Amino acid sequence: MWTRHWLSLERSAMLNGLRIQQAEVIVKVLLNTTDTNMDVMYGDMVTKTQQEIMLQKVMSHIAAVKKDMIILEKSEFSALLAENERIKVELAQVTMQLSDMLNKVRLDNKLDVNLDKSQVKEMKAEHEKKILVARNHMMEMLADQDRLVTQSKMKIDTEVAGLKTMLESHKLDSIKYLAGAECSSPALSTMAEVFSSNSETVLQRSLDVNLSESGIRPEDLRELYQIDETCSFITSNNFQKVALQFPDELLVDCVAVSAALERETNAKTYILGDTTYGSCCVDEVAAEHVGADCIVHYGRSCLSPSGRLPLMYVFGRRPINVQECAAAFRELYPDQESHVIILYDVTYLHAMDDFQRLLGDLYPNAVFSVLRVAHSQGQVYYGSLKESINSDDGRVHKFGRQFGVKSGKSVEDYRMFYVGREGLTLTNFMMTWNRCAFGSFDPDTSTGRAESININKALMKRYYAIERAKDANVVGILVGTLGVANYLSIIEQLKESIRKAGKKSYMFAMGKINVSKLANFLEIDVYVLVACPENSLLDSSEFYKPVVTPFEMEVACNKNREWNGEYVTDFQDLLPEGCSHVDFPESDQSANDDTTDVSLITGALRTSCLQSPSESTDGSSLPSSVAVRNQTLTLANANPA
Incomplete structure (x- = not known):
C-alpha cells in the first residue's frame, strides 16, 4: 500500500514538472521521514502499551497490597494492637512498682532518720546517765572527803582538849609540889580555889557593885526602866x-x-x-x-x-532623832497618798507617839502598828500611841504586832517602813512579807534607805535547804527554846511528819548551838531548829549539815504543802490552830503510797513513803529511844532498861 502510494506520489511530482531524479529524491526523503515518524509512533505505541501493562501490574500490586493490608489489619495489626495494650498494662504495672519502690525507699529513709534520732537520743541519755553517775560518785567522794576532814578535825580537837587537860593537870601537880607541906595554909587554899571553886562558896559569895558605874542618874533610871509601872505590876x-x-x-x-x-x-x-x-x-x-x-x-x-x-x-528607850526619822520617811515616800505600814523595833516604842504626831494628817494612808501581847503572855505599856485601824478594816496580828489594812486591800498592797537597826527583826519581817517593798531608818546613823536585799535570792537559799531536807534520811530536831509556848507541840508534830515521810528523827537539847556541837553527829543529814521566829533564820553556811526551820521541814515532808513563795517563820502558825496549818495526807493501806521524784541537788531518784500511825521506823519514834554511836559510826536505838 505504501509502495502504491509512493508511486502515485512520484507520478504526481513528475506531472508537476519535476525530473525523475528529483521526484525520486523527494519521494525517498518523504519515505525516510515517514518511516522515521512511523518508527517513532510505533515506539510510542509500544511504550504506551508497556506503560499500560506496567500500570496494570502496579495496580495489581496495589490491589494485592491493599488486600494484604486488609488481611494484616484483620490479623497481625490486631495482634500488634493487643501487644501494644499489653505493653501499656505492663508499663502501668512497672510504673506502680516504681512508685511503690520509691515510697518504700522514702519510708525507709524516714525510718532510718527516726532510728538515727532515737539512737542519738539514747546516746545522749546514756551520756547524761554516765555524767550523773560520775557526778554522784564525785559527790560521794566529796562527802567522804568532808567526813574524813571532819573526823580529822574532831580527832585534832580531842587531842588538843586532851593536851589542854594534861597541861592543867601538870600545872596543878606543880602547884601541889611547890606547896609541899603548906597545903593547909590560907594562901594555897585561895590559889586552889582559883582552879577549882567550891559551888557553895560561889553561891554565898558577895559582890561589891558600884552603882555609879552605870552612868545613869536615879531619876532617869526610874523612867528608863519603868520603875513605877513595874512596882504597880x-x-x-x-x-x-x-x-x-x-x-x-x-x-x-x-x-x-x-x-x-x-x-x-x-x-x-x-x-x-x-x-x-x-x-x-x-x-x-x-x-x-x-x-x-x-x-x-x-x-x-x-x-x-x-x-x-x-x-x-x-523595852527601854534607845535614843532616836524623831525629826530625822520623819524627814527620811518623807524622802522615801514623797507621794502622800502612799499606803505604808510603819513597823519598829520594840526599843523605839517610846518615840512612836512623836513620830505619829510629826506625820500628822499628811499621810492619811499610813498605818502605825501597835504591840499586842495577850494578857496571859505578858503586859506592855504602850503610852499614847493610837492604833491606825478602823472598825471595818482587816486586822493583821503577827509577831506580837497588830495593824489594819483597808477594806479591799491586802498586806501585799502596802509598803513597809521599819524603824530600827538592821538585824534579825528586819530580816524576819522581810522574809515573811517578801512581796512588799521595804524602807528603813537606822537611828544609830540617822539615815534612811530603801532596802535592796535580794529577797528572792534569800528565798532560793531556803528552797535549797528544803531540797536538802527532802534528800535527808536522818533528821535531828534541835530544841532552840524552852520558853516559847507550844514548843513541845511543834516538836511532836515534826516527829510525826518526819516519821510519816519515811525518815528517822532524833531530838537534841544542847543549849546554844554551834558548829563544834553539831559536828559530833555525822550521821545526821539535816537539822531542824525549833526556836522563836527571829532565831529560826540561822545561816547554816558554816555548819557541816544544813539547819532548816520547821516550816521548811514541813514542806519537805508534807506532800500537801507546796512551795509557793509564802514563808512562815513562826512555828505557831504551823500548829493545827494556826493560820498556815496544812493537814498531812491520809495513808491508804490498800494503795502504794510510795512516790518517786528526782532530787534537784544530786539528780538521783528518791522515794518518800507515807506511813500509817501503826507503822514504825526501826523504833525511832519511841519516846525512850536515844541516839548513840557505835563502832561503825552509825546511829542505833537504845532503850533504857
Whole structure:
C-alpha cells in the first residue's frame, strides 16, 4: 500500500514538472521521514502499551497490597494492637512498682532518720546517765572527803582538849609540889580555889557593885526602866518573888533596878541573865528554878508567846532623832497618798507617839502598828500611841504586832517602813512579807534607805535547804527554846511528819548551838531548829549539815504543802490552830503510797513513803529511844532498861 502510494506520489511530482531524479529524491526523503515518524509512533505505541501493562501490574500490586493490608489489619495489626495494650498494662504495672519502690525507699529513709534520732537520743541519755553517775560518785567522794576532814578535825580537837587537860593537870601537880607541906595554909587554899571553886562558896559569895558605874542618874533610871509601872505590876498581883531578866548590855543597871524594886515593893528579886538561846526570849526555866511568881523582861524582845508565868516587858528607850526619822520617811515616800505600814523595833516604842504626831494628817494612808501581847503572855505599856485601824478594816496580828489594812486591800498592797537597826527583826519581817517593798531608818546613823536585799535570792537559799531536807534520811530536831509556848507541840508534830515521810528523827537539847556541837553527829543529814521566829533564820553556811526551820521541814515532808513563795517563820502558825496549818495526807493501806521524784541537788531518784500511825521506823519514834554511836559510826536505838 505504501509502495502504491509512493508511486502515485512520484507520478504526481513528475506531472508537476519535476525530473525523475528529483521526484525520486523527494519521494525517498518523504519515505525516510515517514518511516522515521512511523518508527517513532510505533515506539510510542509500544511504550504506551508497556506503560499500560506496567500500570496494570502496579495496580495489581496495589490491589494485592491493599488486600494484604486488609488481611494484616484483620490479623497481625490486631495482634500488634493487643501487644501494644499489653505493653501499656505492663508499663502501668512497672510504673506502680516504681512508685511503690520509691515510697518504700522514702519510708525507709524516714525510718532510718527516726532510728538515727532515737539512737542519738539514747546516746545522749546514756551520756547524761554516765555524767550523773560520775557526778554522784564525785559527790560521794566529796562527802567522804568532808567526813574524813571532819573526823580529822574532831580527832585534832580531842587531842588538843586532851593536851589542854594534861597541861592543867601538870600545872596543878606543880602547884601541889611547890606547896609541899603548906597545903593547909590560907594562901594555897585561895590559889586552889582559883582552879577549882567550891559551888557553895560561889553561891554565898558577895559582890561589891558600884552603882555609879552605870552612868545613869536615879531619876532617869526610874523612867528608863519603868520603875513605877513595874512596882504597880508587882503589888497589884501580890507577887513575892520576882525574876528580873536583863540582857548583857543592861546588866550594869541590874543591881540598881533590883534595889529600887525591893525597896518599894518588899518583894524578893532574882536577877537573871540571857538564855542560852538568845536575849530576845523569856527564860521561864531559870525563873521556875528560883520559884519566881513572875518575870520582868528588860530590853529587846521577839514577843514570842509564853504562858507559864506572868510576864511584863520593859523595852527601854534607845535614843532616836524623831525629826530625822520623819524627814527620811518623807524622802522615801514623797507621794502622800502612799499606803505604808510603819513597823519598829520594840526599843523605839517610846518615840512612836512623836513620830505619829510629826506625820500628822499628811499621810492619811499610813498605818502605825501597835504591840499586842495577850494578857496571859505578858503586859506592855504602850503610852499614847493610837492604833491606825478602823472598825471595818482587816486586822493583821503577827509577831506580837497588830495593824489594819483597808477594806479591799491586802498586806501585799502596802509598803513597809521599819524603824530600827538592821538585824534579825528586819530580816524576819522581810522574809515573811517578801512581796512588799521595804524602807528603813537606822537611828544609830540617822539615815534612811530603801532596802535592796535580794529577797528572792534569800528565798532560793531556803528552797535549797528544803531540797536538802527532802534528800535527808536522818533528821535531828534541835530544841532552840524552852520558853516559847507550844514548843513541845511543834516538836511532836515534826516527829510525826518526819516519821510519816519515811525518815528517822532524833531530838537534841544542847543549849546554844554551834558548829563544834553539831559536828559530833555525822550521821545526821539535816537539822531542824525549833526556836522563836527571829532565831529560826540561822545561816547554816558554816555548819557541816544544813539547819532548816520547821516550816521548811514541813514542806519537805508534807506532800500537801507546796512551795509557793509564802514563808512562815513562826512555828505557831504551823500548829493545827494556826493560820498556815496544812493537814498531812491520809495513808491508804490498800494503795502504794510510795512516790518517786528526782532530787534537784544530786539528780538521783528518791522515794518518800507515807506511813500509817501503826507503822514504825526501826523504833525511832519511841519516846525512850536515844541516839548513840557505835563502832561503825552509825546511829542505833537504845532503850533504857
